[in-house]
């Protein structure tokens with residue numbers, strides 16, 4: 527194959543991958559809309575039964591070609607941190623708010639709005655959802671500082687309830703690196719009142735030794751590259 531043929535082939539793979547990622551995000555948007563409407567609906571009972579049947583019909587073809595636990599999604603790129611089905615940030619996840627995260631210097635900043643599906647106390651977020659958002663924020667901050675690791679501890683202080691249907695601002699920052707152990711602090715506030723902390727958390731993340739990474743993720747390593755083009 528000539529260089530230009532090879533270049534065209536790589537380009538076609540990239541285009542196919544981009545189209546697949548767009549389709550996954552589109553499906554994710556549709557699923558999140560479905561979940562939010564299904565949570566908020568007061569439609570007649572018969573409409574609920576009809577909707578359940580139509581949703582089962584729509585789900586069936588998606589289940590025909592499904593991956594197993596050790597197969598990364600073909601559209602993901604682990605090395606580049608592209609995880610489309612991450613349950614907190616993934617554009618393809620029905621479950622994710624999704625939380626959008628970016629880095630501002632040393633500070634990790636996140637934004638999301640939680641719908642009614644995340645309700646714990648009436649009109650406020652479930653405490654486990656706040657912990658989930660903060661685990662992701664703190665883990666991202668650890669990785670962004672060059673010290674990626676797994677959560678070994680997450681302490682969460684709930685000071686005020688987190689309102690639903692309200693734009694939120696989350697922050698996280700590494701406060702200590704001690705060998706493999708990284709300590710990160712973070713918080714949730716509303717975007718309108720970023721100074722009033724609703725939930726504060728401190729997490730400890732531990733970097734994996736090579737043998738631990740092999741034991742935990744060895745079955746997955748390298749599979750994303752082979753299966754991506756499909």
Ligand SMILES: CCCCCCCCCC(=O)SCCNC(=O)CCNC(=O)[C@H](O)C(C)(C)COP(=O)(O)OP(=O)(O)OC[C@H]1O[C@@H](n2cnc3c(N)ncnc32)[C@H](O)[C@@H]1OP(=O)(O)O
Pocket residue numbers: 607661662663664665666669670675676677678679704705706707730732734738
């Ligand atoms: C850009 C991408 C962003 C991604 C963000 C992702 C965010 C989400 C992250 C997660 O949710 S990860 C999933 C939840 N976490 C887990 O499932 C981890 C389960 N734990 C383990 O598998 C093991 O603990 C682990 C392999 C991580 C470490 O095992 P080790 O046997 O090496 O731990 P070890 O007990 O030797 O502890 C290592 C260090 O951490 C310290 N440590 C352990 N547990 C601790 C704890 N609870 N509190 C404080 N320090 C702790 C421990 O003292 C020690 O410090 P020293 O090196 O100074 O001696």
